[in-house]
Amino acid sequence: MKKIFLILVSVILVFSCVSCKREELPYLTEPVKIGDNFSEVYTYAPNDDSLMNVTFPESFIHNLGLAYYEDELYLESHDMVYKINLETGKLTTLCKDPICNHRTKECPFFDLYSYFYIFDNNVIYYRDNTVVEKNNITSNLTIAFYDIKKSKFYTLYEFSSKQNTFSYNMTLYNDELMFTDIIRDEKTNERTHTLYALNVKTRKKRVLYKGVPRYSAITADENGVYYSDRVSGKHLYAKDNDLKKAVELPYSLGFTINGKIIHKTDHTTLSSTLASYDLKTNESKDLGLGEVETYFVTDKYIYFRPTGEIDIGKLKTQSGPDRVYIDPLIDNFNSIYRCNHDGSNVEEVIKFYDGDVQTGESVYYISGIFVLDGYLYSPYFKYTKQEDGYFTNKDEDPDNDKYLRINIETGERYIIKTPRMF
Numbered sequence: 001m002k003k004i005f006l007i008l009v010s011v012i013l014v015f016s017c018v019s020c021k022r023e024e025l026p027y028l029t030e031p032v033k034i035g036d037n038f039s040e041v042y043t044y045a046p047n048d049d050s051l052m053n054v055t056f057p058e059s060f061i062h063n064l065g066l067a068y069y070e071d072e073l074y075l076e077s078h079d080m081v082y083k084i085n086l087e088t089g090k091l092t093t094l095c096k097d098p099i100c101n102h103r104t105k106e107c108p109f110f111d112l113y114s115y116f117y118i119f120d121n122n123v124i125y126y127r128d129n130t131v132v133e134k135n136n137i138t139s140n141l142t143i144a145f146y147d148i149k150k151s152k153f154y155t156l157y158e159f160s161s162k163q164n165t166f167s168y169n170m171t172l173y174n175d176e177l178m179f180t181d182i183i184r185d186e187k188t189n190e191r192t193h194t195l196y197a198l199n200v201k202t203r204k205k206r207v208l209y210k211g212v213p214r215y216s217a218i219t220a221d222e223n224g225v226y227y228s229d230r231v232s233g234k235h236l237y238a239k240d241n242d243l244k245k246a247v248e249l250p251y252s253l254g255f256t257i258n259g260k261i262i263h264k265t266d267h268t269t270l271s272s273t274l275a276s277y278d279l280k281t282n283e284s285k286d287l288g289l290g291e292v293e294t295y296f297v298t299d300k301y302i303y304f305r306p307t308g309e310i311d312i313g314k315l316k317t318q319s320g321p322d323r324v325y326i327d328p329l330i331d332n333f334n335s336i337y338r339c340n341h342d343g344s345n346v347e348e349v350i351k352f353y354d355g356d357v358q359t360g361e362s363v364y365y366i367s368g369i370f371v372l373d374g375y376l377y378s379p380y381f382k383y384t385k386q387e388d389g390y391f392t393n394k395d396e397d398p399d400n401d402k403y404l405r406i407n408i409e410t411g412e413r414y415i416i417k418t419p420r421m422f
Contacts, residue, residue: 038413042089046373047409049300055256057219059169060296062115064368064379069118073372077401077418080109081116081123084416091418094123096151102421105129108146108153119172121148143179145200156198171217173225173241175201178217209243218253226253251277251284255297257341262297271307276342287343296369301338303369313357315383316390336369349408350376357385366404380404
């Protein structure tokens with residue numbers, strides 16, 4: 001059950017590959033493939049393209065096992081959250097107990113879900129202590145709270161019923177954590193959605209909404225909270241988090257920057273055009289970028305991957321000692337581009353592999369876009385072409401999760417390894 005959210009998103013986004021012929025790009029000094037010449041020396045040359053003025057749904061980065069708070073980056077890896085020093089590359093675990101091995105339930109991050117929230121030197125996250133014994137499932141789903149400075153762990157909320165599920169979205173606004181508890185009736189199979197607001201300081205809880213619509217808190221800014229209705233797909237903005245005065249928004253939720261929201265025009269499909277919605281005039285403008293598969297917004301740019309594919313072969317995966325299955329053709333989505341917030345000055349900044357893959361050669365797929373200070377960060381997948389023409393994904397380093405870090409201006413690539421604690 002754990003990791004399912006990250007896995008689902010990875011399946012959707014996995015087939016995207018960074019690569020080779022890059023001599024036509026103005027920022028790069030050598031035309032090398034993404035699989036070659038990874039730097040083993042950590043360097044850092046940040047630019048002024050940060051996220052200080054951007055508000056966005058946490059899911060945009062949590063889907064990648066990343067969290068961003070006050071210009072610092074956090075990475076999740078199998079039951080642990082790491083903080084990376086962006087200047088030195090040094091990783092530290094958020095659990096500071098010197099005698100904790102991080103592999104038992106005594107560790108506050110044991111059974112951590114991929115979704116976590118950083119604020120004011122604290123971590124809020126979902127924890128799953130589900131136990132399976134003789135086909136009986138005992139569920140102990142909780143929302144956990146960890147004070148980084150004091151190294152103290154608390155349980156903020158416990159999903160008491162084994163029939164409970166929940167929306168992964170949770171958002172903090174004025175010390176209150178909004179989250180949705182979904183309880184299924186075993187007899188009728190009906191689900192009751194309850195939207196809660198839980199004060200993280202006093203631990204007092206109040207019900208914001210119960211029943212239909214089925215609201216999930218997506219993100220918040222200094223003035224209110226953005227919600228999504230899981231049934232109708234509609235979006236609301238509740239100023240001062242007052243649902244009685246909430247207004248419906250005619251767009252899917254996206255990145256807020258300079259009074260405008262950069263968003264997909266159709267949130268029901270994987271690919272859609274991008275538009276800019278002006279919160280003052282209530283006017284929406286198509287940015288003219290065509291169909292976009294995934295995107296990310298920084299203080300200066302929109303980074304996006306257009307919808308498209310290049311057939312480079314088939315994938316062969318072994319899921320057991322005697323069972324081998326073949327997945328569909330590996331799709332290579334087009335290059336990553338960036339443009340201004342109004343859609344102008346489109347330029348290609350990372351080019352995907354577009355050459356013939358030789359036997360024994362590997363290609364690297366990034367699972368999403370996250371850009372901070374001129375660097376792109378993403379989990380990645382390595383696939384190697386075999387003599388039979390099929391690609392296999394063999395984890396040559398099973399003890400670590402790995403993130404690819406690309407300097408967008410120079411093309412320099414570095415692999416960040418986070419030890420797995422299982």
